[in-house]
Amino acid sequence: MAKGAGKQVGNVLVWLVLIALVVGLGGYGVTNFGGSTSSVATVGDRDISAQDYARNLRQSVQAQGQQLTLAEASQRGIPAQVQGRLIANAALDNEADRIGLSVGDERVADQIAQIESFQGLDGDFSSDAYTFALQQTGFTTSEFEADIRDETARSILQASVAGGVDAPARLIDVLMQFYGERRSFEFARYTAESLIEPLPEPSDEELQAYYDENSDDFTIPAAKLVSYAWLTPDMLAPQIEVDEDALRQIYDERSDEFTQAERRLVERLIFDNEDQASEARAAIENGDLSFEDVVEGRGLGMDDVDLGDVAESDLGAAGAEVFALEEPGLVGPLPSQFGPALYRMNGILAATTVTFEEARDDLARDLRLERARRQIEALAIDAEDALAGGATVEDLAAETPLEAGRGEIREGSEDPLASYTEVREAARSLTAEDYASIDVLEDGGIYAMRLDEELPPRVPPLADVKPQVIAGWERAATRDLLREEAERAVAQLDVGGQFGDDGSETGSADLVTRDTFIADTPEAMIEAAFEMEEGDTRIVEGETDVFLLRVTAIAPPAEDDERMTNFRNALTAQTAQSLAADVYQLYGRALTDSAGISYNDAAINAVNSQLFR
Structure with missing residues (x-):
């Protein structure tokens, strides 16, 4: 009896594996589209069956992770991509037939035996699993093995066409010269602290001019003006009483947090x-x-x-x-x-120990917040029912613990509700026709909002943003003065002066590459250094500071740099792969053009209509 039970369990496991195989094959060829002789296209002497088109189209649509209509799939180019892929394969198959390229039964058998789905529980090929799977998917053994034979032949053809493509040495040399070239340079840094005279106070006219010229910096983005009712655990927690016994129990339960060996x-x-x-x-x-x-x-x-x-x-x-x-x-x-x-x-x-008295306030806050969340969960149901019955957000605020509010929902808004990402995302699609409903906040709070007005982008009056305008004007004016200092230094360098003669902070870099990072300097400085010739000077502006730069040496890539050697090897392999893919794609197009294509629109439409009902 025990032996029989064991055999039963084994059979159940086998059947579970086989069922998983059928599901994993994604309905491989299950649907009947007029029999195996029905084709959606012909390339040379090779037909593309409706079954193949349906299976590949279904898999491509499923890969999108959502249901699609035919119009949506067509808009994404899915049917055209599937057809193009099948036509390319058919053209290669046709060429393999023309030149007599094929693989023997032994090679096909080896390929099939390697497919994990056709292996038994012992890891070896199972003829029962193989036969069962093909029967369930509507494939005959000869049809499936023909597909494997064609795919293997295509792989051989691909390797023969693209396998010998190497990256051109001249191209790699040019790229390595660009990426590996090294520069040495020196620089002087001019900061606000280096200004001889303090920055003058801006006049009203200067502020107005700066405000007008840089209005984009002060533009308030489009927003939704909403009325809302909301309640968060932080808002409700202060009203909740907690008893000492409950706090001591929590302290004991979480003792590991408060006692560390x-x-x-x-x-x-x-x-x-x-x-x-x-x-x-x-x-x-x-x-x-x-x-x-x-x-x-x-x-x-x-x-x-x-x-x-x-x-x-x-x-x-x-x-x-x-x-x-x-x-x-x-x-x-x-x-x-x-x-x-x-x-x-x-x-x-x-070892440390946090006493109950030391932890009490934090424990009490945690307990209040936990109880507040539970109360809000229960309250959300009644609030949703009230809104469904015609209550407004103002009614909720008047009749429940929810609090009323009104403000702009947008990035950077000072309204507290706008600080929640989920609220800003919901507001983007909110319309005047939408009824207010209860939604949950990430901290366990709830809210309901109603659109009052859509606010377009707008520039606030100068008076409302005057502090920001003054700060912007000061940054711009400071950079202008620092640039003037740097320009005076350039003039001194031209007559034999040295970096730092004017008291500026100086620095240097020795034979660095384009990807070098130099702390406290703008990225634009490295970029500028590799655009300049030896001996050239240039002024580079940072966010707040100004830099004077001079290139002192240019050198080719270092031959003994292991990092550059690894980069060259990777670049060579990547370039060869890219060129091989291009050659193979062009080869496929040439085969398609020479073989000729004919489409069966009726068969294509039949497949589309059944898959996109």
Whole structure:
């Protein structure tokens, strides 16, 4: 009986696998579109069956992750893409037939045996699973194997056409010259602190001119003016009473958060065996090597060995000896889950305890917020019913704990409701015809809003944004003065002066590449350096500062730079792949043009009408 039960369980598992296979094949050829002889197009002597078109079209639509109408699918170009892909394959199949390229039964059998869906529970090919799957999908064995044969032949044809394409050495040299070229330059930085005279107060006329010229900077974007009622846990929590017993119970339940055992700052360096670890420790203790030297010698960085702050239990069998250290030091070899290791302890973090009295206020706030969320959840149902019965947002504010509000919903609005991303997104599609309904906020609050007015983009009066206008004018005026200082420095350089003679902050960069980052300088400075010739000077403006730049040397890519070598290898491979893909695509187009295409519009429409009902 037990044996029979085991066999039953095994059969159930097999059938589950087979059912999953059918589903995984996505209805592979299930639908009947007039029989296997019906074709949607012909390329040369090769037909594209309605079954193939239907299956590929269905899979492409399913990949969109949503239901589509025929119009929507056509707008996205899905039917045309599927047809183009099938026509390209048919053209290659036709060419393979013409030149006599095919693969034998043994190769086809090997390909099928590698398909995981046709393997049994033991991982080997299962003829029962294979036969069952094909029967369920409406495919005959000969049809499926013919598809595998064609696909394999196409792969061989593709490899023969595109496999020998190499990246042109001249092209790679030009690209490497661009990316790997190096520049040395020096620069002077001019800041507001370097101005000799303080910035004058702007006149009303200057502010007005700046405001008029830069009105886009002060334009308020389009917004929705809405009336709303809302309630959040933070708004409701102060009204909720909590008792001491409940707080003490929560404190006890969350005791792990408030009591932390002693911890240590630890680094762990793992070795292949104990002899290696012992030799490394001896070299460190003798002063021949530092711990950092040993880490680097194993091809690692300090981040790779840093465990951070750990408890004794985190270190397993090594924990007791590491925690026996009363001051920073080295122990080991000791076991780890990855092998023998040296442990360096760098600091002791004493055990800490947060008392109930210290945690009480935070616990009370958390409890109030939790209870407020539950009350709001219950209140949301009644509020939704009231709105459905004709209540307005003002009625909700008058008759429930929800509070009324009115304001602009847009990015940057000062209205508190507009600070929620989900509210701003909902407001974008809100119309005057929409009825107010209850929606949930990310913090557990609820709101309902009604559109009162659509506000177009507008420029506020100067008086309303005067502080921002003054700040903008000051930045622009400061840059103008700093540029004048830089221009005076250029004149001095032309007559033999040096960077920094005027007291400016100076700096330099030695043989850097285009992707170099220099702290506290604008990206435009690196870009400018690679646009200039040796000896050229240029003024580059940053957000607040101005830089004077001079290129002092130009050098080709470094031949011994491993980073550039790796980049060249990657660039060569990527370029070769791209060119091979282009060659193969052009080859496919040429085959299609020479073979000729004829379409069966009636069959195409029949497939489309059945898939997009």
